[in-house]
Amino acid sequence: MSKHNALTTFGQSGNPMFRGAAFKPDATFAQADSAGRMTLAGTVNKTGILLILCLITAAYTWNIFFQTGDPGAVMGYMWVGLIGGLVLALITIFKRQWAGITAPLYALAEGLALGGISAIFEAQYPGIVIQAMGLTFGTLGVLLIAYKTGLIKPTENFRLMIVAATGGIALLYLVSFVMGFFGTSIGFIHSNGLFGIGFSLFVVGIAALSLVLDFDFIEDAAEQGAPKYLEWYGAFSLMVTLIWLYLEILRLLAKLRSRN
Amino acid sequence: MGWNEIIFGGLIVIGLGGFFFFGRFRAGQSQRDRDDKIRWRKR
Numbered sequence: 001m002s003k004h005n006a007l008t009t010f011g012q013s014g015n016p017m018f019r020g021a022a023f024k025p026d027a028t029f030a031q032a033d034s035a036g037r038m039t040l041a042g043t044v045n046k047t048g049i050l051l052i053l054c055l056i057t058a059a060y061t062w063n064i065f066f067q068t069g070d071p072g073a074v075m076g077y078m079w080v081g082l083i084g085g086l087v088l089a090l091i092t093i094f095k096r097q098w099a100g101i102t103a104p105l106y107a108l109a110e111g112l113a114l115g116g117i118s119a120i121f122e123a124q125y126p127g128i129v130i131q132a133m134g135l136t137f138g139t140l141g142v143l144l145i146a147y148k149t150g151l152i153k154p155t156e157n158f159r160l161m162i163v164a165a166t167g168g169i170a171l172l173y174l175v176s177f178v179m180g181f182f183g184t185s186i187g188f189i190h191s192n193g194l195f196g197i198g199f200s201l202f203v204v205g206i207a208a209l210s211l212v213l214d215f216d217f218i219e220d221a222a223e224q225g226a227p228k229y230l231e232w233y234g235a236f237s238l239m240v241t242l243i244w245l246y247l248e249i250l251r252l253l254a255k256l257r258s259r260n
Numbered sequence: 261m262g263w264n265e266i267i268f269g270g271l272i273v274i275g276l277g278g279f280f281f282f283g284r285f286r287a288g289q290s291q292r293d294r295d296d297k298i299r300w301r302k303r
Contacts, residue, residue: 044279047283133272137271141278144278149287217298219287223292
């Protein structure tokens with residue numbers, strides 16, 4: 001398979017957020033006047049709004065857990081957050097014009113799930129949540145500077161690598177999830193052995209490099225004068241990656257702590 | 261407040277501060293003027 005055939009096949013069938021179609025010029029590009037165009041500052045501000053919304057609902061489930069001390073008390077909120085977040089993410093990906101409404105709702109839903117998950121991890125390994133948050137936002141800041149200064153230059157091959165690796169990881173998690181119904185699983189994914197930790201490190205690396213794709217995606221859209229609603233879409237894609245990165249760092253730290 | 265909160269809390273502040281500050285500026289010329297950029301709009 002030639003390089004371009006591979007790109008056509010895998011590049012288009014990977015994560016829908018990274019499909020080129022997301023920024024394919026349509027009628028709204030031509031209609032957008034200078035005030036109605038996407039800007040970098042607008043996208044950064046909207047990412048801030050989504051982070052605050054996520055934090056509010058996360059604090060809610062976090063408090064419920066620590067008031068009751070019962071994981072069952074937050075389980076319902078977590079499932080609502082996970083399933084609601086998945087549905088809202090799919091709607092946002094396929095109806096990006098609606099991102100101004102669906103992206104904030106997605107952030108609220110994910111906050112419910114993240115607050116519960118974080119509280120359960122914190123109860124087992126005190127101090128782990130602030131470590132995971134510090135490493136997540138530290139990675140965000142460092143990679144943004146590396147991208148802006150041109151230290152990391154994303155290319156089509158880079159995108160192909162990230163999309164293929166993300167697809168492989170998603171498939172592995174899906175298989176493990178289905179195997180769970182039959183009382184078994186892919187052992188190394190959850191193990192705290194060297195192979196399990198190596199796998200987690202690899203996944204954290206891929207999630208972190210996905211941030212670079214998001215930066216490039218946002219930069220290019222703002223440069224091309226994309227319509228204003230894509231600010232919400234850009235902020236949404238950053239949130240999806242940040243949440244993934246945070247959860248993977250949390251898992252990695254938990255594996256490391258469980259070895260002590 | 262222990263060292264864990266000071267170190268990782270500081271990392272949160274620096275990371276988010278860096279994002280909200282540098283995120284508003286365009287990428288450098290070496291990043292923007294390349295032939296091998298990802299063509300997000302041409303698929």
